[in-house]
Amino acid sequence: MAETFFLHGADYNPEQWMKLKDTVWPEDMRRAKEAGVNVLSVGIFSWAFLEPEDGVYDFSWLDEVMDMLHRNGLKAILATPSGSRPPWMAQKYPSVLRMDNERKPYVYGARHNACYSSPDFRRKVTEMNTRLAQRYGNHPALHMWHVSNEYNYDCHCPRCQKAFQEWLKQRYGTIDNLNDSWWNTFWSHRFSGFEQVESPTTPSFLGEWESPNHNLAWRRFCSDHLADFFLLECEPLRKYSPHIPVTANLMHTFPGIDYFELGRRMDTVSWDNYPRWKNDERDRDISAWTDFRHDLMRGTGGQKPFLMMESCPGAVNWDDVNTLPPPGTVLYQSLQAVAHGSDSVQYFQFRAGRGGSEQFHGSILPPDGSTDTRAFREVCDVAAALESIREVCGSVTRNPVALVYDWHVRWALDYAWTAHRFHQKYEETVQSHHAALQRAGYGVDIIDQTSDLSPYKAVIAPMVFLLREGFAERLTAFAREGGLVYLTYMSGYVDEEDLRFVTTPPLEALTGVRTDELDAWDKGRENCFLWQGREWPIHEVAQLCTLKGAEALAVYENQFYKGLPVLTRNPVGKGLCFTLQARVETGCLTAVLGGLLQEHGVEPLVKELPAGVTAAARYGADGTEYLFLQNANREAAVCALPDSWVRLDRTGTAGGEIRLDAFSIAVLKRG
Ligand SMILES: [Zn+2]
Structure with a gap:
């Protein structure tokens, strides 16, 4: 409002x-x-x-x-x-x-x-x-x-159990459909009526706690x-x-x-x-x-x-x-x-x-x-x-980059029996991508899989493990129309019901990459890749894949998957889809995402921000642009801006070289 x-x-x-x-x-x-x-x-x-x-x-x-x-x-x-x-x-x-x-x-x-x-x-x-x-x-x-x-x-x-069973009836129609959607033939768990379905007891072992679908x-x-x-x-x-x-x-x-x-x-x-x-x-x-x-x-x-x-x-x-x-x-x-x-x-x-x-x-x-x-x-x-x-007050954001965070993905990963079983780090991973985009000077909109993609030039979707109905198709259409898509390891593994695919996974045509195996590491293990003349360490998760149309921009440097693709690029219609197959630090994501976005014409709010300084923008109904420079350092920082910006929070201070006090935010206006 x-x-x-x-x-x-x-x-x-x-x-x-x-x-x-x-x-x-x-x-x-x-x-x-x-x-x-x-x-x-x-x-x-x-x-x-x-x-x-x-x-x-x-x-x-x-x-x-x-x-x-x-x-x-x-x-x-x-x-x-x-x-x-x-x-x-x-x-x-x-x-x-x-x-x-x-x-x-x-x-x-x-x-x-x-x-x-x-x-x-x-x-x-x-x-x-x-x-x-x-x-x-x-x-x-x-x-x-x-x-x-x-x-x-x-x-x-008992009342909430009943409500759960009614909700299941609405969603699945028949108990047979529920059983198939939850793969209940596994361990002989096929229900013969909705009244048999209890809420799961996770994290206790009292009753059902293991079924990811349930x-x-x-x-x-x-x-x-x-x-x-x-x-x-x-x-x-x-x-x-x-x-x-x-x-x-x-x-x-x-x-x-x-x-x-x-x-x-x-x-x-x-x-x-x-x-x-x-x-x-x-x-x-x-x-x-x-x-x-x-x-x-x-x-x-x-x-x-x-x-x-x-x-x-x-x-x-x-x-x-x-x-x-x-x-x-x-x-x-x-x-x-x-x-x-x-x-x-x-x-x-x-x-x-x-x-x-x-x-x-x-x-x-x-x-x-x-x-x-x-x-x-x-x-x-x-x-x-x-x-x-x-x-x-009342002004709005207008960011060209969308980052996907989706509660259904989070839930699916919370119960996923793979990789790091009890801590897949979905939230941390999306947050790390957000921090990287900010370090590269971008303002970011966060959306879920059902959101409209048309306002954006780029969609960054880390770890979209579960694909909600229609998302893969809409993402592919977005790329075809000229959008830039970026995906990571652990993407597109399961459908809306948390079931693996029996046909070609829907993201394969978009990424031009077939996912083969997933590797999870503890602290003692690392790998790396080279990108823009630097060696970037990989930790915790690495995915092995086969190129199905995409080209490798970078490959793993070590161990038994030396030479396999880690950063890929696939042309899709008028657009492109990139994938990163392994978990890296935020600094690496800043280099990768900042580089890819700028190379493809998606401009940041501010180029060359000092470390610890980020930018955000809002836009008035009359088109006025407001820029916020946040200095999260506990010491002062200096940021170079075109002269067309003036400070709104301190009268008479012009743009150019903006001195940001320690832990402070400058509010500027395009004028
Ligand atoms: Zn209740």
């Missing part, structure tokens, strides 16, 4: 201060204005105060909060409270409790653990959301709905079931306040949900960003980690601007080692979000609580409300910086 100004705010839990509300609430409003905060997310964990007993509702305090926010010129992102429920609900309706994969029922406690098949929970959520939507849908403070909190789902209760189906069911529950939550919100956008806060690469599917059901995607900065040279990698996640989250929202719903204005408290980020880090991570497409900077949380597991989590205000603190000053700095680049 296009904003005319950046949202700047935090999660706010005024109900935790109910007994001190006469002093704390007015102080919060004053502090919010002092900090340049313009939005607060409320109601996220408020169920016990909204419905203290079954069917007994009390909205008086939230009325007061919403009116208070409006009176003070603040917007409200109002949450539905399903992320955590009051104890009375579990006591009265035990069906709301989940059952784990060893069929052990949960007892009441913690959060994010309701059964989404429970008719009681579904009814209570619908009743609550209906009341919230009817009461606040037209409230002048209401800016957006925040559905639940950090959704997850994995319940093995496990994949469960992950797909859980993801779909949760997406349906999200729609159930949205129904009253969209009915009574169709003009108010709906979001849910995501958790980047969380494995339990296909966020592309969930994102398509939202008006705006938002996510919770918690990089664990170390205040040393590791921050370059942590910055790249964060860039990847921002780009992924933007991708799940169809490349539209997203919201950074949470970040920390200090140290988090839930890591093993909770390192304090040094001065300036809050500004860096805030502008970094904007650089990659966020229209907001929001924190967890506004005022820290006195107790609970988050009592020592970083916050804008400590429990006593002091403002002469570093965190408060840094939040004020962010407010000023956002104001200085306000015109960037």
